[in-house]
Amino acid sequence: MTGTVTAGLDGSPQSIAAAHWAAREAALRRDRLHLVHADDWPTTAVVRLVSPDEQRRWSDTLLSRTSDELRKRHPGLEVTTGRLPGRPAASLPAEASKAEMLVIGSRRLTGMPGSLIGSVSMATISATERPVVLVRATSSKGKGETGPGTGDEPVEGTGPYRDVVVGVDIDHSCDGLLAFAFDEAAQRGCTLQVVHAWSLPLGFSYAPALDPGIQSDVERRVAQTLSDLLLPWREEFPSVNVVEKAVVGPVAQHVLYAAALADLVVVGRRIRRSPVGAHIGHVAHAVMHHADAPVAVVAHR
Structure with a gap:
């Protein structure tokens, strides 16, 4: 292993797509994949207002299920997980400094309330000097693709x-x-x-x-x-x-x-x-x- 590709998870389709893209990138580079979730992620329809214990259980389940799926898709890929203290805009740049790159989900900024992935992306990019890759979730499939826009399938x-x-x-x-x-x-x-x-x-x-x-x-x-x-x-x-x-x-x-x-x-x-x-x-x-x-x-x- 020569380095680490880190991906931030919040449970949204965008972050799941980012984790899949990061897994493919890590496998290509023969790097380790590190999946992280910030415990103090802003409350959204995905991350609801719950007790700290419930939030930790939810985070552990998200990290565990996603890492298991990626190991199955990429046999031999080393996948580690971690929960981060604090809000993602502060904790993700710190994680990025230890990695070859940071991969996070992104949605189009519409000005609508709840566009938190966009605000986190902007704050993270501004606070780190490491490459940050933004990945969207999409339901469209190009010719030769076999999956729902994860960036993990070959194309023509x-x-x-x-x-x-x-x-x-x-x-x-x-x-x-x-x-x-x-x-x-x-x-x-x-x-x-x-x-x-x-x-x-x-x-x-x-x-x-x-x-x-x-x-x-x-x-x-x-x-x-x-x-x-x-x-x-x-x-x-x-x-x-x-x-x-x-x-x-x-x-x-x-x-x-x-x-x-x-x-x-x-x-x-x-x-x-x-x-x-x-x-x-x-x-x-x-x-x-x-x-x-x-x-x-x-x-x-």
Whole structure:
């Protein structure tokens, strides 16, 4: 065993899907899977207001049943469990610091009362520098799938995995982001799509109409810069098939478009502090809230 993949459970369909995804990831990496439940999880329709003893029994049953099921699905996978003190927004980041990654369930943020999974996800991502993977529960099945959107079944294609998609900013260092994305693609033996979206500065808005060659020149420079950025990673991961996409338009829109048929979407979050706490960029925000595929948010400098 080389590390630990940790998954947070609260009994919701989203968290169960996250546990299944985490189990597959841990088996792929030959890592240990650690399932955790925070005892002070906010009260919802899933986690009802009960006595402390009842809550502990419920938590133990949830962890036991889920771990037993995952061991059956993944023979040989080491699965451990644990109850965490306090609220998940405080306890999950502490667990993440001990793991290769933290996997939690996520639902779309609708503004409706009870969207607690979303608020926990946001707070957890803000408080940890470890990769956090958000997994949705879905009832839709793609071709070749045999289960209810757990992320644990093969799909049609050249192999059991579809593409990994990563959005990058060529104007800033993103080594941590690319290291994670290339490693995920290498582990899966799948294609890595690298997306960089750009637009001309505001002052050049009319330049293409006056001189069509200006935009073509910029396109070539952007594409070359992206290729140069990826060259050392291609050399480090020669088995990974890389598709480079330097496109014009909104970043989040192009990442989401590429992610429509992906197995995993990887976005970055710069490690920087503000007076009101950690910052999550607008691209990561948009992808987290709108992508159907699992989304890995990777903190990097």
